[in-house]
Amino acid sequence: MSRRKLPFKACVKCKLLVDEDVDVCPNCGSREFTDNWEGVVVVLNPSSEAARILGIQKxxxxxxKAR
Ligand SMILES: [Zn+2]
Structure with a gap:
């Protein structure tokens, strides 16, 4: 049993989750991705307190976590 159910990989730089077939991060332009990530945060409002704490701007x- 896989504990990860979502078919995504995470950008190493900004932690954006993208589809497995994406080559370039649409957020920061990085080409480095990892399958070794945990947890999901959906940011709808980048000016919210939660986004500020997590350092998310979009x-x-x-x-x-992504590493
Ligand atoms: Zn990125």
Whole structure:
């Protein structure tokens, strides 16, 4: 049993979650991705307190941890 159900990979730089077939991060332009990520944060309002704490500047779906 896989504990990860979502078919995404995370950008190493900004932690944006993208589809497995994406080559370039649409958020920061990085080509480095990892399958080793945990947690999902959906940011709808980049000016919210939560986004500020996480250092997220654009709305989207992010991993909590990526390495
Ligand atoms: Zn990125």
């Amino acid at each position: 709305k989207g779906m992010y991993a909590l």
